[in-house]
Amino acid sequence: MDGRMGAISPPGRLAEPxxxxxxxxxxxxxxxxxxxxxxxxxxxxxxxxxxxLVHYDIPAADAHTWALTLxxxxxxxLTLDMAALRSFPSATHRVTMECAGNGRARLTPRPVSQPWLVEGIGTAEWTGVPLRTLLAACGVAPGSVEVVFTGADHGxxxxxxxxxRRSLPLEVATGRDPEVMVAYAMNGAPLPPQHGYPLRLVVPGWYGMAQVKWLRDITVIDTEFTGFQQQVAYRYRQAADDPGEAVTRIAPRALMVPPGFPDFMSRTRVVRPGPHFLEGRAWSGLAPVVRVEVSTDASRGWYDAELDVPPHGHDWAWRHWQAPWTATPGTHVLSVRATDAEGNSQPLEQSWNRGGFGNNLVQRVEVLCEAAASPEDGDPGTADAAGHTESPTRSGTGTRSGHGS
Amino acid sequence: MDGRMGAISPPGRLAEPxxxxxxxxxxxxxxxxxxxxxxxxxxxxxxxxxxxLVHYDIPAADAHTWALTLxxxxxxxLTLDMAALRSFPSATHRVTMECAGNGRARLTPRPVSQPWLVEGIGTAEWTGVPLRTLLAACGVAPGSVEVVFTGADHGxxxxxxxxxRRSLPLEVATGRDPEVMVAYAMNGAPLPPQHGYPLRLVVPGWYGMAQVKWLRDITVIDTEFTGFQQQVAYRYRQAADDPGEAVTRIAPRALMVPPGFPDFMSRTRVVRPGPHFLEGRAWSGLAPVVRVEVSTDASRGWYDAELDVPPHGHDWAWRHWQAPWTATPGTHVLSVRATDAEGNSQPLEQSWNRGGFGNNLVQRVEVLCEAAASPEDGDPGTADAAGHTESPTRSGTGTRSGHGS
Structure with missing residues (x-):
């Protein structure tokens, strides 16, 4: 694209050092x-x-007039309105989603795009119609190879x-496990606008780019789809002219609830000395997570966390883990890593690609362990039994001196 | 604070040029x-x-065990559980909230904190118990001057x-207009975790720092509250040692829905030539907005927008406005500004303070107006009747060539 449109839409780039x-x-x-x-x-x-993650704008959408064409x-x-869609048998799956670019902003050099640290994640129960049910209803012609999904978001x-616009191979689109869905509910309620209201695709185990939101069209094709989001964006490549490989399923990752409490600006964590339970979640789109290990000494030593096996078999959702840790005064770097049933795990050194995709570098949480401020450090009137303090200023004194007076 | 805790929690600073x-x-x-x-x-x-905006962590909270102490x-x-709170007569108010630091990241020099552009806003209907009802139930002692509110968020x-922890003057806390509320519902549903579940303060017309979330204690005092968030943070000051003035009510602001569609990375807008309706919202915590003006030539000329007067009198919520605009090919800078009934309006040049608070600089939206790509620029098969195009690559061809074949 040349001219003025090209000038406001330059090629991808890497940040300077x-x-x-x-x-x-x-x-x-x-x-x-x-x-x-x-x-x-x-x-x-x-x-x-x-x-x-919304590439362009959240479209204005009205469920009463929405139509999905196949x-x-x-x-x-077929052209289906929401009532017609709801007339098909529904399925509900608990699915962990992750942005393909999660972790990008920590890479060196940094690909310039949505600057995720590690928070590009979430888990929801999605309810909708299995895609293979809809494809069966319209009858896929012999020789078809892919299914293309188009959202109403334009940019x-x-x-x-x-x-x-994204595609899936026909065998994924019609598969039973994972069961691809055209979803109209999230956690039992209509989709929020930013999650695709009124309709979105859900592809369990795949990164977010496959989960087309504001879904308006499904088209079966007999060639390989060559759209921008398929062949240009979302490729693992080392150089701009490398054709690369398609980004598909989610690599394993474990994350922990950062323990203790944060500093507002540095986000560094503070914990009290003594026993703690570290906890978090672990997932993989390649195979179920079977092992989670924790390190509390900057990835030198590792020990096994206790991993919950979900009672109702949520194969495409994260699993809870916990591990004991006794904090001693000083600074600590806490880490956690997941391994799945196919032996996939997480690297300690970054693996890099030009789009910053599929990153699953082990999380590092810096923690300062320090005892609560002793009364002489501040004003005894500002510390209550629950350990709530406001020190070293005398702020808060007004509140406490008011008690009972 | 000295030592290791001080090292991870340095004083505020301004970004280098x-x-x-x-x-x-x-x-x-x-x-x-x-x-x-x-x-x-x-x-x-x-x-x-x-x-x-959450200063520390979103606290774990359980409405079944939550207690508010007064x-x-x-x-x-008094100690009130959620059932006791719900037994008081409730009120519902539509309130526009804005972060006091909204616009901070556009300031020069930039105060280093939450880096808002202009999106630190939102409007909701909050339901809860008027604070004056609760204060009447416990009986405020003569000579009281302020009320202190404490959240469960710790950092x-x-x-x-x-x-x-924040305070309000007693006359604001017990006022009828704005009616300060202890709110337990947002848009008719329980508060989401990030908005203060299960209880928060709502102070219509004030910036967000007053709207204490995860509210656990209300304490009446007979002195001026000297807590950090009152006397150190959230002050209008020009220098670090300036005592400054308290940040309180929301300055007027109007924002527009950016017209057309965006470029993913530059966020620059593209519109087609021809007639458009610009629209957006305008609000002020000082007095009702009475005038909204639009400029389509980089703030040289201004014309009046049509301003909706809300039918049910939502004095503390934004008002809708719209204005016609005929786009001609080329680049344009669109702006909008609000004026309230007390004559407060928005500056064209930044006014600066060290915390980056209360900013209401006029919005500038850069727009490129260009006709849709003509068929010869790409593949005619990729443009459909709705103007959806994917050019100049041949991506999308696969989809369209599949039609009817």
């Missing part, structure tokens, strides 16, 4: 957001805490004006 | 998030799109370990 986060990356970060890691405490992520190499093209990206 | 957004600012931006501006289309912001200079201290900030 000492380049801070740019205004453009910040503009993406203030719109899209991760899941605050303390939310790892919830089995199901509340919608407002689940990560969100066509291409099918016997009977310009790296010089290409487009609707957001 | 060419300093990009720092890793610490990014860590805040990936947790907290703004309201994507296309969400200005909604009268009420869905919870997952409403801005969120004490200090009162006749009858370290600029060297001070604290629970988040």
């Amino acid at each position: 000492a380049e801070g986060i740019s205004p453009e990356e910040l503009a993406l970060a203030t719109r899209n957001h991760g899941m605050p890691l303390e939310s790892l405490r919830y089995d199901l992520t509340p919608p407002g805490l689940h990560y969100v 066509g291409g190499r099918v016997r009977t093209p 310009l990206e790296r010089g290409v004006e487009q609707d957001y | 060419a300093e990009g957004i720092s890793p610490e600012e990014l860590a805040l931006a990936t947790r907290n998030h703004g309201m994507p501006l296309e969400s200005l289309r909604y009268d009420l912001t869905p919870p997952g799109l409403h801005y969120v 004490g200090g200079r009162v006749r009858t201290p 370290l900030e600029r060297g001070v370990e604290q629970d988040y």
Whole structure:
């Protein structure tokens, strides 16, 4: 794309060695957001805490007038409104989603795009119609190879004006496990606008780019789909001219609830000396997670965490883990890593690709262990039995001196 | 605070002239998030799109065991569980909230903190018990001057370990308009975790720092509260040693839904030539907004927008506005500004303070107006009747060539 459109939509680039986060990356970060890691405490992520990545704008959408078209190499093209969709038998799956670019902002050099640290995650129960049910209803023609999904979100990206559009191989689209769904509910409620209201694709085990939101069209084709999001973006490549490999399933990752409490600005954690339980979640889109290990000495030694096996078999959702840790005064680097049933695990050194995709570097949580401020450090009137303090200023004194007076 | 705790919690600072957004600012931006501006289309912001600012962690909270204590200079201290709170007569108010630091990241020099652009906003209907009802139930003692509110969120900030804690003058706390509330519902549902579940304070017309979340204690005092968030943070000051003035009510602001569609990375907007309706919202915590003006020539000329007067009198919520605009090919800078009934308006040049508070600089939206790519620029098969295109690559061809074949 040339001219003025090209000028506002330049090619991808890598950040310079000492380049801070740019205004453009910040503009993406203030719109899209991760899941605050303390939310790892919830089995199901509340919608407002689940990560969100929207390439363009959230489209205006009305479930009353929404139509999903199914066509291409099918016997009977269909146009379904929401009532028609709901008339098909439904399925519900608990699915952990992760942005393919999660971890990108920690890479060196940093690919300039949505600047995720490690929070581009979330888990929800999605309810909808299995895709293979819909494809069976329209009758896929012999010789078909892929299914293309088009969202209502429209924009310009790296010089290409487009609707957001992705494909799946026919055998994935019609598979039973994972069961791909056209979903209309998240955690039992209509989809929130930012998660695709009123309809989205859910592809358990795959990174977020496959989960097309605001789904308006499904087209069966007999060739390989060559759309931008398939052949240009979302490829593992080392150089800009490398054709690369497609980004597909989620690599294993474990994350912990950062223990203790944070400093507002540095986000460094503070814990009290003594016994703690570290806890978090672990997942893999390649195979069930079977082992989680914890390190409390900057990845030198590792010990096994206790891993929950979910009672109802949520193969595509994260698993809870916990591990004891006795904190001693000083600074500590805590880490956790997951291994799945196929032996996939997480690296201690970054593996790099030009898009910053599929990163699953082991998490590092820096923690300062220090006893609570003793009364002589502040004002005894400001510390109550629950250990709530406000020191070293005398702030808070007003509150406490008011008690009972 | 000295030593290791002080080292991880340094004083506030200003960014160096060419300093990009720092890793610490990014860590805040990936947790907290703004309201994507296309969400200005909604009268009420869905919870997952409403801005969120959490100083420390979102506390684990259970409504079944939550207790709100009321004490200090009162006749009858009270401890209320959620059922007891719900037994009081309730009120519901539609309130626009804005973070006091909204706009901070565009300031020069930039105060290093949560790096808001302009999205730190949202509007919700909050339901709860008027605070004056609760204060009447416990009986405020003569000579009381302030009411202190304590949240369950605990952290370290600029060297001070604290629970988040703010005060209001007694006359504001007991006022009828705005009616301060202890809220347990947002848009008719329980509060989401990130908005204060199960209880928060709502102070209509005030910036977000007053809206204490995870509210666990209310204490009446007879002195001026000197807590960190009152006397150290959230002050308008020009220098670090300036005592400054308290940040209180929201300055007027208007924002527009950015027209057209965006480029993914630069976020620059593209519109087609021809007639458009610009629209958005405008609000002020000082007085009702009475005028909204639009500029389409980089703030040289201004014309009046049509301003909706809400039918049910939502004095503390934003008002919708719209204005026609005929786009011609080329680049344009669109702006909008609000004026309230007391004559307060928005500056064209930044006014600066060390915390980056109360900013209401006029919004600038850069727009490129260009006709849709003509068929010869790409593949005619990739453009459909709705103007959906994917050009200049041949991507998408696969989809369309599949139609009817």
